[in-house]
Amino acid sequence: MSHESLALQIARYAESDGIIDTAIDRLTLVRWSHPGEPVHMVQRPALCIIARGAKRVMMGDAVVAYGPASYLVASLDLPITGMVTQASGHEPYLCFCLYLDPALLSDIALALPPAAPVPEGSALSLHPITPELLDAATRLTALLGQPDNAPLLAPLIERELLVRLMTGPSGGILRAIANGESRTGQIARAIRWLKAHYRDPFDGQGLAAIAGMSVSSFHDHFRRATAMTPLQYQKQLRLQEARTLMLSTRLDAADAGFRVGYDSPSQFSREYRRLFGAPPARDIGRLRAQPQVALAI
Numbered sequence: 001m002s003h004e005s006l007a008l009q010i011a012r013y014a015e016s017d018g019i020i021d022t023a024i025d026r027l028t029l030v031r032w033s034h035p036g037e038p039v040h041m042v043q044r045p046a047l048c049i050i051a052r053g054a055k056r057v058m059m060g061d062a063v064v065a066y067g068p069a070s071y072l073v074a075s076l077d078l079p080i081t082g083m084v085t086q087a088s089g090h091e092p093y094l095c096f097c098l099y100l101d102p103a104l105l106s107d108i109a110l111a112l113p114p115a116a117p118v119p120e121g122s123a124l125s126l127h128p129i130t131p132e133l134l135d136a137a138t139r140l141t142a143l144l145g146q147p148d149n150a151p152l153l154a155p156l157i158e159r160e161l162l163v164r165l166m167t168g169p170s171g172g173i174l175r176a177i178a179n180g181e182s183r184t185g186q187i188a189r190a191i192r193w194l195k196a197h198y199r200d201p202f203d204g205q206g207l208a209a210i211a212g213m214s215v216s217s218f219h220d221h222f223r224r225a226t227a228m229t230p231l232q233y234q235k236q237l238r239l240q241e242a243r244t245l246m247l248s249t250r251l252d253a254a255d256a257g258f259r260v261g262y263d264s265p266s267q268f269s270r271e272y273r274r275l276f277g278a279p280p281a282r283d284i285g286r287l288r289a290q291p292q293v294a295l296a297i
Contacts, residue, residue: 003068006134007051009141010094017092022144024154029141030095032084037290040240040276042195043080045100045177047165048072049129049137053093054086057124060227064124071133073170075100075177075184076123077191078226079236096137098161105178108162120176120183123225127169136161183221186211190222194230198237199261204230238262239275246284253280 014020014031021028032053043057054067058081066072067086087093140157143150166174176184190211194202207230208218222230242256251259257268269279276283 003051003134006049006096006138006141007094009138009144010051010096011092013141013144014094023147024140024143024150026099026101026158027140027144027154028097028099030093030097032087032093033089035084035087035093038081038083038277040079040081040236040243042237042240043074043078043082045076045102046074047098047100047161048074049096049133051094051096052091053084053095055093055095056083056085057081058083059124060223060232062122062124062227064126066126069129070126071129071170073125073127073165073173074123075125075173076188076225077195078123079228079233079240080124096141098137098140098158100162100174100177101158102177104159104162105166105174108159108166109175109178112163112166115171115175120173120221121224122227123173123184123187125170125173130164130168132164133161136164184225186213186218187222187225190218190230191233194234195237198234198241199259201261202230202234235271236275239272242268242272242280243276243283246280247287256280 010029010031013022014029017032019028019030049071050066050068052068054065057064057066057072059078064072065085084093136157140154140161143154143157146153162174165171173184176182177188179185180188190207193207193210204215204219208215211218213221219229222233226233228236238260242253242260242262245251245256245259246253253269253272254265257265257272262268272280272283278286
């Protein structure tokens with residue numbers, strides 16, 4: 001099975017630019033017909049396979065560039081900036097994205113032979129693609145055209161994909177997702193708290209206690225996994241939520257900043273411009289003039 005086979009299936013069901021949810025649980029397709037527009041989002045744990053084109057992902061101060069030769073695994077909820085670097089109207093960027101189900105990963109991990117522990121590093125890992133992964137991803141996408149068979153066959157192919165991932169070079173990080181007591185699992189607990197309380201101030205000691213780690217170990221592992229500090233992580237959550245609020249409810253910058261936890265409008269505008277490259281009003285005006293980009297936010 002080739003990348004072109006997967007690309008043809010994705011193109012069949014992703015007819016316009018954007019991030020497209022599908023009728024198959026946890027399967028999302030992405031199409032982009034031009035390079036260069038950065039998209040800010042919180043990436044959920046997922047397997048991503050590019051069938052055509054190339055992309056650059058920025059997470060904190062880390063940059064990951066990849067294309068069809070590799071697959072990407074995200075093991076935590078991560079504020080990222082993704083930018084398509086290779087695409088055209090004739091040959092659009094096409095990507096398969098399967099969100100990871102921790103319960104299913106845990107079930108598979110119990111059935112696999114024990115594996116030697118591996119160091120847990122970045123929550124974004126890149127590995128060489130295999131024909132078996134391409135074949136399974138293509139078959140899963142093709143089920144979008146078989147609504148009668150999809151409910152029975154999609155869970156089997158999803159499980160096949162995860163087994164192949166967990167027995168390959170990405171197996172260590174996926175086993176860490178399945179194991180809530182791993183370092184990745186502990187950092188995930190802190191991230192869940194930050195996502196639920198992103199408006200609220202926090203102290204490092206309290207957040208480390210939620211993770212079940214010492215303060216120094218927590219900060220070291222958090223930065224290693226996310227390429228940012230907990231405060232920087234919270235700031236990205238706040239700014240991305242404020243951007244969404246302004247787009248969806250037409251709040252002005254001062255009200256949006258207050259809603260997400262900023263007391264100072266000037267600080268909000270300054271940090272917003274630093275992340276998104278323009279002051280709030282100008283950025284939101286640009287997004288409203290480009291609805292295909294705004295829909296991906």
